Amino acid sequence: MDQFMAQVPVFEQLIAEPSLNAMLALSWQDFQKFIEYLFACAGYRVEDVSQLHFPNGPGVDLNIKAETGKVIGRVEVRRLILTTKVDVNDVSAFWGMLDVAGGKTGYLITTSDFTAPAKAFAATATTREKLWLIEGARLLRYISYVRSSRGKNAQGFRRIPHPTSPHWLFHADTWQAARAQQTTNHATICTVSNNKGGVAKTTTALNLGVVLAEMRQRSILLIDMDGQASLTFALPPPDPAPVPNLADYFAGYRKLQELITPTEFPGIHIIRAHPDLHAMDTGGIAKPESELRFVKDVQSIPNYDWIIIDTPPARTQYTRHALAAADQVIIPVVVETLAANGVNSMLNTYESMRALVGKPPALLGAIITRWKQNALMQTEKPTLVDALRSKSVHVFATSIPHDDNVDKAIRGTSLGSKKSLFTFRKNMGAAAVGYQNFVEEILPNDLNQ
């Protein structure tokens, strides 16, 4: 990475806060250098061949290579003001150059956009899947995806350890467009996430599901993606025979829908977790193919009104998959010094996954849990609320009070009791009322449905 040494701080700032105006403020040489840096961060070995004009070189700006040194793609960059679009002549010239240089996959990248004829040219049977036109908006998404999908290598350089192409963004867009056109009702996919443990993620996922099933008559599928398997433990199967679990899916020998099992609660099914998930975790680095496959598999599950996903308290591949699939993201937070920290890394992952799938969720909100009406929490709450709001995270008006009944109810269900937090004792406790209020807050208009 020696070729970037002087520019790394500038480029990293652009990656941290990508903007087309900031890229336009670079010279065209620096913009090309930035794209070179971006592909290096995305796991490629990159070679600047812009000075090697055809026939001495491929006639493009960059060769991108696998770790072995084999050229696997070629890149041309166009730093253009936003009103000037790349036209079909430019695109067909690049395609011709790719052809004579050996027919590798080509990426034409611009800060602006492409004309309609240029896009049509790239969508023909000959060029499709070989010629990718990355306009400004997709470039920003690619930067965001790469940003939080990297890990440090032995030289201290933060990069994805394997080449990760921007073409996955197109695959995601194709799938989302197809999903939007489906006429069947989709389940609302709600991911409960925070990279800090002990903030009541599992409790929130469980009780959100129970309120929706018992009091709103919704059909619920819970997915436990945490290798600690707390949600799985809380809802044992009615039949003691071994049941399949999510590790089987990630190992590749079970389909996601085959893992759905019943619980003791009518209207609630679950896909169970297993400690093997820990061993199989590849961490917080990019796995776009797997991430998008999971998105499709979850979104294709029929017959549920809500799919609620419980996530691990860490930057894991499962957190990434769950955030990619989400229509709604709920962040349980506790007003404690350390508990707030997990939100930042979770939000970074969230932004990365939204960049991949290309659409924001309908709702991103934080709910304060384990709330105690004491002076310390009252004092510190505004700071937490304002910091969350500054990240565009809605803070729900409902808080879930600390309540010993939560643990008692989970102990009961884990031993096979059919009584939830809402029914296991004569009078509902504070947390039960809180979760009811929470559901009223997120679904205010269908109390009687």
Add this chain to the structure above:
Amino acid sequence: MTSTSNTKRRLLQQRLNEIVQHSGELLELSDLKALSVAIAEAAADAIKQDAVFAQKVCKHYKELANVTSPAPHTGMKGQNEGDDLVPIKAVAGHDVGIVAPLDPYFLQELYGDAQLPKALKRYTLKHLLEGAALVERKHPGTKPANKTKKDAVIAYIINYINA
């Protein structure tokens, strides 16, 4: 405290009497004590079998609990000062945490000038003094008129934050 508890008990008893009496008239039953137990037993059975009915009971219960407990600690909803504040923009570079000192410039960016007084009012005097210190640094020689009063510190911040 005792007076509040007595009021609660009276209100609930009065409501119970009215409901049982009304039900007795509808069902043409005269032993109201027996009827109140019968209603409770029938309702308990219905709660087990009918989720919608159970939901209705919970709704009534909450209404009654709110009437009788002015400051409940259960499932608080919409009672937090500042819930109606509306952020006007996302603010980059501000991590989520609760240990940072109050930054009134950040609050101004987040909520705008119009909502700033309300946003500041949620903070304690200790926090506000941290925020005032930031403003003092930008405007040497100025300070709040009274550092022991929240209103005075807020007025100072508002006065100088755009100066």
